[in-house]
Amino acid sequence: MNFRKPANSLVVRLLVMGLLMAIVGTATSYIQLSRFLREDLTQSVAVQQTALAAYVARDVDNYLGERLSFLERLAATLPPERLAQPERLRAWLQERSTLSPVFPLGLKVADATGKRLDGDGQLVTDGSEYMAAREGRSALGRPQAAPSGHSVLPMAVPVRNAAGQVTALLLGTADLSADGLLDHLQRGRVGQDGGILVVSPRDRIFVASTDVSMSLTPTPPEGVNLLHDRAMTGFRGSGTTRNAKGIDEISAIASVPNSGWFVVARVPVAQALAPVGRMQTFILQQRAPAVISVLVVIGLIMAWLLRPLLRAADQADRMTRGELALAPLRVVRNDEIGHLTQAFNRLLAKLLDNQQALAHLAHHDTLTDLPNRKLLDERLQQALLRARRHAHQVAVLYLDLDGFKTLNDTFGHEAGDKALREIAHRLQALVRQTDTVARIGGDEFVLLAADFAEAPEQGALTLAQRCIDAIAQPLQLAHSETVIGVSIGIALGNGNETPQDLLAAADKAMYRAKQSGRSSYAMTPASS
Template sequence: MKSKRLSDSIIIRLLALSLAIMIFGVLSRYYALGSFLRQDLGQVVSEQQLALAGYVAHDIDDKIRQRKALLSRLATALPPELLDRPDALRAWLKERYQYQPLFSIGLFVVRPDGRVIADYPEVPHRMQVNYGDRDYIRQSLQGRFYIGKAITGRSSGVPVLPMSAPVQVSGEVPAVLVGVTAIAAPGFLDLLQQSRIGDHRDSFLLISPRDHQIITGSQSELTLQPMPEPGRDPLHDQAMAGYRGAAVAATPQGEEEVRAIVQVPSTGWLVVAKLPGRDAFATVARVQHFTLRQALIAFVVFSVLACGGMYIVLRPLFRAARHADRMTRGELPLEPLPIHRKDEVGYLIASFNRLLRKLEDKQTELAQMAHHDSLTGLPNRLLLSDRLHVALAQAQRRETRLALLFMDLDSFKMINDTLGHKAGDKVLWQAAQRLSGTVRQSDTLARIGGDEFVLLLSDLDDKAEDIARTVADKCLEAFDTPFLVSGNSCQLGISIGIAIGDGYSNPDSLLQAADQAMYRVKKTGSSGSATIHL
């Protein structure tokens, strides 16, 4: 029962509504703020990634250009006559290598048939290797500088990046000068390989779209790995199709990632800077968690304050409800409720009080209608019966007597038939007024139907019959004066039957005796009274 009252409480409902609105606002702010921060932070992080990738690409481009410039100068400066003197050519290479050791694996010169003429530093098995199948050898034999595909060196056994420049003599290419740099060589790609974005190990990739190859990356195990198959990574596919820039994309594993793609101008390679979404948008998650924590605290504080505030505001209403409930159960009399404030609650209680007064007035009116004759205003048969029982009980206690006068108007039917019922009603009203003027305030004059009236005289002594006859004579005298109705003078008589009884008389017997006495008078054909003792 108590839980039912709680669920029906206006405070609980208002609180639930307020909390629902508050929760809706918090969730809206949670998602709206998260979306805004993700969008704003995503743009900032993308620009940062683009700047980092651009910086790394610029560094790689500088390193490649240095090596290209050096190798091209050496190829141009190489004396053609040394091509037939391997030892002298090796000495020449040694001198230049020691002066600018940009190619960590070394320099060597290859004939058009792919055989090595000389190298430095000297590698024992290099002279036996045929390089004719290498892409960079074939391209340089056609007279141009070329950066070969990154491979695992045949002689060194480590991932290397070969570059080649043609040695031209009179428009012919009798040899190719090759410079090989280990991909992991210090001062070459170490900015890309050693840099980390936050705690993310796989921060950078260096990709060769021409060779469909990952040259190297922040994770060394990615070196010389093939690129993903088309369709596995949409952003990678876009990069292969020419897209350059930064975007938030999903990895093949379905994880969110911020990637920036920048091209190395001198090679066509792509530098890819990567940052996992969980790191990129960690601030968003922290802000959202902070928002939820603050909302939870506000939720608790609001609940306490709202409950207390609404209880204080609505306390007069609760008091009024309890007061009204006790009145409906009969524990308190029906009375206006006290008004403590002039706000909406006070206005409601005042309206209730006005309604209560109207109900009391209506109840009084209904009681009047239930116990009184609507035409004359005299008590009706029901009220007469109640007062007769009270008078009999009183007479029994005091050992007194009472009299009941049953009166019937003579010639009243003729007035109704000749002048109409409205005229008859007026005659009845005038008759009631005349009879009322002849009785005491303690007596009861009632109209019990038609033209019949009953007068109850209570608390009489041994001279009850004399008193009753005296009152009957007054009633007869009241009818000596004609009645004026609609300009007509009407003379009416009255037949009065008197029943005398005491406290032990029966109410119905009294009324029947008075009625019989009245009919005795009727039979005489003239007004008068007759008495019967019980």
């Protein structure tokens, strides 16, 4: 069966439905798996970044604590008398620096005014580390760039006398670049663009960074990086943020206690969640062939399942166009399609029965079940053709009941119908199977006879008399007997006449018989 519109095809609809279900399923899996993996990876990366930030923060804190502790130990062991002896003080400091070279840029001792006690010179006294040490606290200064290009960090601790009073300041400058701290940070890269930041919130600068160009540069202003703003006010933890370059990052923040700094371990979201993109690509690449394969399998299965239905529909369609005769369809399988085919066959059988019944009604009288005028004309036409072919004659007897109207008025229509059925039965009993008895009107009957064993005229007259005798028998109607007669007109034909001519001739003869008296017959040639 051919469909002008593919949308009218059940197979196409099922395939489209399967495709839509596959697309919806794939989209649902795509969205749910992507969301789950994104959240899971974000959490995992945040945990990793937190661990990395804490590790780097401890490393930096140990680095700073070691140097501050070294300065504090020197300050505690510095002989007081050396403060007034510059040369001996300088020799003492040089000896300690050689034994523990944690300050390769050297050590200095100055008084509260910034005057150096280990030699000539005046120190700058506005540094935060200098002012804190003068107040009796060990402190770090502001990281800065040295003339050599290295990043350096000044430190200062107080020197106290026996009474605990600050008598001098011990200063040292750590070379962050030479000590390898920055190299260590630069190796702490995560992904292609992730890395480590060491931030001094007091000085609002990046102390160190995996990206060397960011070292010793100012931190971004407020509102640029919201997570950075929170870290500057004391937040420690992890989160997702957008940096000053507009890149989304997963960042973790840990404190460096000895300095008040904090360490940021960061990685771009796009790189951290790269497995999500690969998973999405995998889903699309793997699902597409799978969906196509499933649709092909579904299409083949549906074609196999619907093949009997399509074949049955095609045969039924050809039957409706008259290309095939009406016949039951073959039941292939005992399933829903088989049930539908069986139902169609039952409907077809009922239709054929109805057609046969309609055909019978179209050619037979409803009261007596005798052939009507239409069937009589067909049989008369065939009889005339045979008569002309075989040189025979055909006899037509036109019967009209005498006194039927009086019977009908006296006993009623039901009795009249009963009388007609009884007369039809009697007439059928008189003729041969090759002859025809037809009812063509209310009380009018026609007998068609051919192939007489004796002369046609004599045979027709004998048959007419037998009809008169049979009808003359009493009829049992309404618990009483009644008798009616019949007038018969006879016409003979040799095949050169038309059915209408022969019936008209027999009708004329019947009227002559009525005029001559009831229960009689008259014969007229067809040509008269």
